[in-house]
Amino acid sequence: MYLHRLGTASFIACLTLSVSGCGEVDDSVPNQSAAARAIAEKVRIEVEKDRLKRLAPRLASAIQSAEAAPTAARLAPVSAEEQSVKATRPADELYAANCSSCHGATGAGDGPLSAGLTPTPAKHADGNYMNALSNEHLFKVVKEGGAAVGKSATMAPWGTSMSDEEIMGLVAHMRGLANPPYDGPMP
Numbered sequence: 480m481y482l483h484r485l486g487t488a489s490f491i492a493c494l495t496l497s498v499s500g501c502g503e504v505d506d507s508v509p510n511q512s513a514a515a516r517a518i519a520e521k522v523r524i525e526v527e528k529d530r531l532k533r534l535a536p537r538l539a540s541a542i543q544s545a546e547a548a549p550t551a552a553r554l555a556p557v558s559a560e561e562q563s564v565k566a567t568r569p570a571d572e573l574y575a576a577n578c579s580s581c582h583g584a585t586g587a588g589d590g591p592l593s594a595g596l597t598p599t600p601a602k603h604a605d606g607n608y609m610n611a612l613s614n615e616h617l618f619k620v621v622k623e624g625g626a627a628v629g630k631s632a633t634m635a636p637w638g639t640s641m642s643d644e645e646i647m648g649l650v651a652h653m654r655g656l657a658n659p660p661y662d663g664p665m666p
């Protein structure tokens with residue numbers, strides 16, 4: 480690959496600079512080869528500079544739009560390893576960004592993705608159902624997914640993109656959505 484590129488670049492160098500005899504670059508002739516390589520390298524640097532100049536405005540606008548992106552987009556899950564050096568993200572923001580699409584913004588089970596799902600997403604707002612489930616159970620469902628507790632795998636595991644502290648925060652957040660209110664121990 481490198482040799483191929485070098486060959487092409489030398490060829491371009493020959494065309495632009497009309498260096499006599501460089502059409503037959505031959506590694507067995509060290510001086511000729513070194514000169515051809517030097518020219519090829521210069522051409523390559525010029526080509527690269529041009530490319531970077533052309534890319535710069537696109538990069539600038541990409542950075543600009545990333546900075547302007549809504550909070551939800553910036554809450555995209557990160558690996559557990561990355562997370563360990565980051566601050567714990569607020570539960571309400573995590574819930575809005577990762578759970579509300581199915582469970583609904585207030586836990587009514589009516590998120591935009593809920594319509595096509597069987598079984599339907601649990602109603603975190605339904606205290607009659609949720610208050611009977613233990614903190615440990617809720618923690619396990621969120622961390623390891625529905626399948627880990629014999630429920631639907633549509634409820635995905637979040638343990639690779641959220642820290643234990645964040646999952647604990649989500650359990651507490653769900654407790655706060657319940658009606659009738661939850662009055663058991665907090666996680």
Ligand code: HEC
Pocket residue numbers: 573574577578579580581582592596597598599600601612617620621625628629630631632633634635637649
């Ligand atoms: C793709 C849709 C979807 C998303 C996103 C989703 N869930 Fe679920 N969740 C479900 C479904 C479907 C069920 C019901 C599973 C069942 O009853 O078998 C469920 C069930 C649950 C349950 C109830 C478990 C039980 O024992 O009844 C909890 C708690 C839960 N989800 C929490 C969360 C949290 C917290 C998030 C965000 C981090 C989340 N879910 C994101 C679809 C989703």
